[in-house]
Amino acid sequence: MKPFAFSGDALQPELYRQAMQDVTCGGFVSFEGWVRNHNDGMEVRRLEYEAYERLGNAEGTRIVNAAITRFGVSRAACIHRTGALELGDMAVWVGVSAAHRDEAFAACRYIIDEVKQRVPIWKKEHYLNGDSGWVNCERCAGHDLKAG
Amino acid sequence: MHEIQIEYFALLREHTGLKRERVETQAATVEELFAELDARYQFPPMGKLKVAVNDEFHAWQAPIKQGDSIVFIPPVAGG
Structure with missing residues (x-):
């Protein structure tokens, strides 16, 4: 299994979990991100993910x-x-196996936090009221090109 | 004058109506290139942007070279 990948099809957590099995490991931690029906006070109907895959895979x-x-x-x-997701669909899967649980929990948390901040993936939410929007991009005051 | 390729994703793809385009530019840096394109397309406000040159993150002062492939990266929202 590659360290990181994008999938245009439904995720298969059972398959990925098998790839984490290792007799030197005493623990396995996974995180699943799901599509929920609300965000920022809006009722969400469905969403789309679009990724810049070449850089996203590297990052x-x-x-x-x-x-x-x-x-x-x-x-x-x-x-x-990537692509169109419905409510309840799995958007992201992270899995970590380790000799002991503490480092497995910590590594899993680190991966999902960093992926959300650094990997070029964009989420477009479609709302129950018919509106839609790119999360974190809309309703900003201007362009900010400063580093960091 | 350099000929470069720009690829657009998400909000920028929808706003320009383009997945990619070839552009001839006098811009010396990616920051100047962004200003040229912003003047042409009047991008909506997007907050903090990053930029990739040839599929790696670069500083806004990165020089433009012939044949570069450039992607402007609005705030991301994975997970």
Whole structure:
């Protein structure tokens, strides 16, 4: 299993979990991100993810590899959906196996937090009232090109 | 004058109506290129942007070279 990948089809957590199995490991932690029916006070009907996959694959792989080194876990991977998703669909899966649970929890948390901040994926929400919007991009005051 | 390729995603793709385009530009840096395109397309306000040149993140002062492939990255929202 690659450290990081995008999938245009439904995620298959059972398959990914098998790839994390390792007899040196005493624990496995996973995180699943699901499509929920509300965000920021709006009722969400469905959403779309669009990714800049070439850079996203490189950045996602850097994140997962950094987690393995930093927390000393045995295996880790992350898969993110692209395309159209319905309520309840799985948007992202993160899995980590390690000798002990503490580093597995920490590495899993690190991966999902960094992926959300750094991997070029955009989410368009479609609302019950007929509106739609790109999350984090709309209703901003201007362009900010400063680094950091 | 350099000929470069720009690829648009998400809000920028919808706003320009383009997935990609080839552009001849006098811009010396990616920041100047963004200003040229903003003048042409009147981008909606998007908050904090990043930029990638040839599929790696770069500073806004990165120089433009012939044949570069450039992507402007509005705030991301994975997960």
